[in-house]
Amino acid sequence: MAAAEGQWVLMATGRSPTNIAVIKYWGKRDEALILPVNDSISVTLDPDHLSATTTVAVSPSFPSDRMWLNGKEISLSGGRFQSCLREIRKRARDFEDEKKGINIKREDWEKLHVHIASYNNFPTAAGLASSAAGLACFVFTLGKIMNVKEDYGELSSIARQGSGSACRSIYGGFVKWCMGKKDDGSDSIAVQLADETHWNDLVIIIAVVSSKQKETSSTSGMRDSVETSPLLQYRAQTVVPSRVLKMEEAIKNHDFESFAKLTCADSNQFHAVCLDTSPPIFYMNDTSHRIISLVEKWNHSEGTPQVAYTFDAGPNAVLIAQNRKTAALLLRKLLYYFPPEDKDLSSYLVGDKSILGDAGLHSIKDVEALPAPPEMKIPDQKFMGDVSYFICIRLGAGPKVVADESQALIDAVTGLPKGL
Amino acid sequence: MAAAEGQWVLMATGRSPTNIAVIKYWGKRDEALILPVNDSISVTLDPDHLSATTTVAVSPSFPSDRMWLNGKEISLSGGRFQSCLREIRKRARDFEDEKKGINIKREDWEKLHVHIASYNNFPTAAGLASSAAGLACFVFTLGKIMNVKEDYGELSSIARQGSGSACRSIYGGFVKWCMGKKDDGSDSIAVQLADETHWNDLVIIIAVVSSKQKETSSTSGMRDSVETSPLLQYRAQTVVPSRVLKMEEAIKNHDFESFAKLTCADSNQFHAVCLDTSPPIFYMNDTSHRIISLVEKWNHSEGTPQVAYTFDAGPNAVLIAQNRKTAALLLRKLLYYFPPEDKDLSSYLVGDKSILGDAGLHSIKDVEALPAPPEMKIPDQKFMGDVSYFICIRLGAGPKVVADESQALIDAVTGLPKGL
Numbered sequence: 001m002a003a004a005e006g007q008w009v010l011m012a013t014g015r016s017p018t019n020i021a022v023i024k025y026w027g028k029r030d031e032a033l034i035l036p037v038n039d040s041i042s043v044t045l046d047p048d049h050l051s052a053t054t055t056v057a058v059s060p061s062f063p064s065d066r067m068w069l070n071g072k073e074i075s076l077s078g079g080r081f082q083s084c085l086r087e088i089r090k091r092a093r094d095f096e097d098e099k100k101g102i103n104i105k106r107e108d109w110e111k112l113h114v115h116i117a118s119y120n121n122f123p124t125a126a127g128l129a130s131s132a133a134g135l136a137c138f139v140f141t142l143g144k145i146m147n148v149k150e151d152y153g154e155l156s157s158i159a160r161q162g163s164g165s166a167c168r169s170i171y172g173g174f175v176k177w178c179m180g181k182k183d184d185g186s187d188s189i190a191v192q193l194a195d196e197t198h199w200n201d202l203v204i205i206i207a208v209v210s211s212k213q214k215e216t217s218s219t220s221g222m223r224d225s226v227e228t229s230p231l232l233q234y235r236a237q238t239v240v241p242s243r244v245l246k247m248e249e250a251i252k253n254h255d256f257e258s259f260a261k262l263t264c265a266d267s268n269q270f271h272a273v274c275l276d277t278s279p280p281i282f283y284m285n286d287t288s289h290r291i292i293s294l295v296e297k298w299n300h301s302e303g304t305p306q307v308a309y310t311f312d313a314g315p316n317a318v319l320i321a322q323n324r325k326t327a328a329l330l331l332r333k334l335l336y337y338f339p340p341e342d343k344d345l346s347s348y349l350v351g352d353k354s355i356l357g358d359a360g361l362h363s364i365k366d367v368e369a370l371p372a373p374p375e376m377k378i379p380d381q382k383f384m385g386d387v388s389y390f391i392c393i394r395l396g397a398g399p400k401v402v403a404d405e406s407q408a409l410i411d412a413v414t415g416l417p418k419g420l
Numbered sequence: 421m422a423a424a425e426g427q428w429v430l431m432a433t434g435r436s437p438t439n440i441a442v443i444k445y446w447g448k449r450d451e452a453l454i455l456p457v458n459d460s461i462s463v464t465l466d467p468d469h470l471s472a473t474t475t476v477a478v479s480p481s482f483p484s485d486r487m488w489l490n491g492k493e494i495s496l497s498g499g500r501f502q503s504c505l506r507e508i509r510k511r512a513r514d515f516e517d518e519k520k521g522i523n524i525k526r527e528d529w530e531k532l533h534v535h536i537a538s539y540n541n542f543p544t545a546a547g548l549a550s551s552a553a554g555l556a557c558f559v560f561t562l563g564k565i566m567n568v569k570e571d572y573g574e575l576s577s578i579a580r581q582g583s584g585s586a587c588r589s590i591y592g593g594f595v596k597w598c599m600g601k602k603d604d605g606s607d608s609i610a611v612q613l614a615d616e617t618h619w620n621d622l623v624i625i626i627a628v629v630s631s632k633q634k635e636t637s638s639t640s641g642m643r644d645s646v647e648t649s650p651l652l653q654y655r656a657q658t659v660v661p662s663r664v665l666k667m668e669e670a671i672k673n674h675d676f677e678s679f680a681k682l683t684c685a686d687s688n689q690f691h692a693v694c695l696d697t698s699p700p701i702f703y704m705n706d707t708s709h710r711i712i713s714l715v716e717k718w719n720h721s722e723g724t725p726q727v728a729y730t731f732d733a734g735p736n737a738v739l740i741a742q743n744r745k746t747a748a749l750l751l752r753k754l755l756y757y758f759p760p761e762d763k764d765l766s767s768y769l770v771g772d773k774s775i776l777g778d779a780g781l782h783s784i785k786d787v788e789a790l791p792a793p794p795e796m797k798i799p800d801q802k803f804m805g806d807v808s809y810f811i812c813i814r815l816g817a818g819p820k821v822v823a824d825e826s827q828a829l830i831d832a833v834t835g836l837p838k839g840l
Contacts, residue, residue, distance in 0.1 A: 231692060234654045261698075268700045272651060272692035278681075279716040280688045286706045296699040 008102055009059040009415045010095075013402040014141035016054070017047040018122075018133040019168045019175065020204075020318045022263040022310055023247050024270035027226045027236060032079070033185040034164045037226070037236035039244045040177045041251075042168040043320070044196065045204065046396030049351040052133035053402065054118040054141045055409040058104075062113035068409075068417045069118050069134070076116075083161040084139050085114075091154075092146035109146055116142075117409035117417040122391075128206070128316065135162030136169035140399040152398075156190035172196045172397035174251050176244070196395040199254050202320055203327035203355070206391040207334065209287045209315040216281045218313040221274065228278040235273055240266075256322045260305035263320065264295075267310040283313050287338075287386040291317040294333060294376065301375035306330070327392070328358040335361065336370040338387040351391040428522055429479040429835045430515075433828045434561035436474070436819040437467040438542075438553040439588045440624075440738045442683040442730055443667050444690035445597065447646045447656060452499070453605040454584045457646070457656035459664045460597045461671075462588040463740070464616065465624065466816030469771040472553035473822065474538040474561045475829040478524075482533035488829075488837045489538050489554070496536075503581040504559050505534075511574075512566035529566055536562075537829035537837040542811075548626070548736065555582030556589035560819040572818075576610035592616045592817035594671050596664070616815040619674050622740055623747035623775070626811040627754065629707045629735040636701045638733040641694065648698040655693055660686075676742045680725035683740065684715075687730040703733050707758075707806040711737040714753060714796065721795035726750070747812070748778040755781065756790040758807040771811040 025040035092109035160167035180188030250258035274281035321327035340348035445460035512529035580587035593615040600608030670678035694701035741747035760768035
């Protein structure tokens with residue numbers, strides 16, 4: 001090894017977005033390789049508001065691979081991390097930094113250990129696909145530091161082995177995960193359908209729903225569904241393929257009506273398959289149902305969809321509005337039924353807070369003065385406390401290198417997470 | 421017409437049970453004739469606690485057909501009542517009561533008008549298949565007074581045209597509604613699989629769940645499902661036929677394990693199809709989910725099902741326990757999580773109240789002292805107020821004539837409901 005003194009620490013930092021599926025992934029045909037039973041399609045969310053940041057450090061002085069998530073050390077021994085590490089190391093190339101006197105040969109990477117620090121800029125437990133952003137970032141940043149030259153398709157296939165939906169976080173905009181046919185999974189990769197500028201009117205509002213229930217993890221939930229739901233295979237083989245084609249068309253043509261109908265129907269069908277599982281899995285709760293009802297009644301009263309909804313493996317509602325004006329109207333309806341418990345609006349709506357101004361909501365007084373949505377026949381019942389907070393967000397780009405070294409999560413001298 | 425004076429009033433009173441499907445009926449292939457997309461199987465509930473009582477009066481002095489439900493006049497002009505009236509009148513026969521001087525010829529029935537009074541001994545709005553009991557009783561009692569001699573299969577086919585599931589209330593015990601093949605619906609009839617004495621260990625506890633939501637009627641809900649759910653036809657054509665065969669076997673063999681697994685899976689799949697409908701239909705709420713979770717965890721911890729659950733078009737849980745001992749244990753678990761809001765136990769558990777003694781619950785103090793079910797990992801959270809009341813009930817017999825004339829709902833002199 002050229003850098004023999006063992007004093008250097010080489011670092012790279014990356015940031016990866018999370019994504020929300022509009023055609024859902026639910027069920028694996030291969031548990032180890034994480035090969036799905038159907039294609040899925042997602043939108044990538046703006047990493048400024050929801051993303052994982054990961055710093056990978058390499059040094060001959062590290063005696064073992066270690067990892068910290070949100071400042072807390074976690075085990076890297078799980079099969080999923082190990083798969084990603086192994087696959088990236090396999091593809092590692094010669095690296096040289098003359099200035100720092102670092103020269104790493106392809107075969108050296110097998111012997112060099114890594115320290116990895118990762119941080120989510122949103123609550124991990126909120127059920128907002130933190131593992132998708134995290135594993136995509138893990139693979140992307142490892143690939144950068146190890147000078148991997150493979151294309152993003154191959155990177156997505158590696159990220160897939162960390163967490164299925166992570167493969168879709170390798171791109172921005174609209175992304176399709178092609179299930180592939182091969183037993184080795186090499187063709188189960190993500191492709192970008194369109195980048196985030198293609199349809200940039202869309203505005204997303206996420207309702208983070210309070211939940212007392214312990215939720216079934218998506219890993220064990222989808223395993224149970226594959227084993228016990230009589231409807232899952234029919235969905236995967238017969239329903240999803242035509243929906244994927246229609247969704248691709250809808251995205252290409254900015255056809256919001258089709259996009260919304262497909263998104264809502266597919267979210268509902270995914271939760272139907274969960275309910276058809278034994279024992280049944282309930283991810284949505286009464287609050288989720290109320291939000292669906294609010295959107296369905298509004299869409300119905302307008303005669304054409306204004307907003308699409310989709311729910312992942314938890315009660316949070318992801319609401320996709322056709323444009324900023326619709327998003328502002330949606331926010332008014334949501335805040336009418338789900339006003340904040342404390343009076344601080346700015347901590348109740350995070351992300352792109354400027355939507356509050358568009359909605360004419362400058363203070364809690366404006367929220368209290370909101371009229372009941374006329375399309376809702378339910379009388380004046382409100383559900384304060386049932387939503388923890390809202391996030392307003394746009395579509396966003398794929399993973400990026402964070403060039404500013406001051407943003408690295410690892411200290412270049414100690415090789416340990418900053419602040420430890 | 422022999423009874424020319426027009427002074428007589430001829431009356432008959434019948435009582436019919438309600439029923440709960442264990443293999444669900446959801447979806448019609450013919451809306452007018454009420455022909456289903458799949459077979460279904462139900463258990464008939466003890467009419468002492470849940471039933472409809474109907475008195476039909478006939479008199480030449482009645483100028484028109486009229487009906488009262490629970491003391492309130494309702495319109496008989498709906499297609500469903502009219503179908504039943506027409507089909508029974510078609511089959512009416514000569515009737516003679518020498519003592520009263522009544523002699524009605526077959527062809528006279530077309531000209532004689534009826535007064536019908538019906539009463540449910542449980543809340544109509546509670547979502548406990550009141551229409552099944554009501555329409556079965558309507559057809560049964562009309563058939564009695566009009567001296568109809570057709571067998572119960574044909575009566576069930578007429579009741580079916582009043583309310584689909586009413587055809588299953590023509591028999592006690594275990595009943596199968598055969599979907600039939602003919603376009604005219606004449607082979608879409610109910611048959612009895614076994615009477616109520618065949619498997620008389622079963623004890624049913626119904627949790628009547630409080631709900632603020634306005635529910636989708638089953639008529640419009642199943643129409644929407646047929647039109648929009650991609651999963652419904654697959655369920656009807658592929659999943660249900662094998663379940664029906666297995667359920668018949670389970671009933672024949674008193675095989676509670678199979679009975680429970682099929683019952684729970686089919687309830688969940690029916691609700692999955694509701695969720696797969698556009699817009700989605702939610703009949704179960706968070707309380708329903710909690711009751712399912714309680715049963716699933718208990719069944720899992722015992723290694724074999726102790727209790728089956730099934731939910732119709734509403735949030736109420738129908739829990740079928742293997743025997744009285746299991747039902748008493750179930751009641752203790754239910755009352756731990758869902759204690760009564762007021763201190764009166766005897767109005768919180770209706771029907772067969774003796775189960776309270778079996779469960780060792782003699783007063784509210786005993787309920788307050790209940791230990792947390794050990795199989796539930798959730799800490800000490802309780803949900804007072806989420807269940808309105810419980811009903812304990814057994815399987816029961818089919819429709820019966822009420823011979824005691826004092827129990828008639830119509831005054832023999834005025835021809836109008838008593839107490840009007």
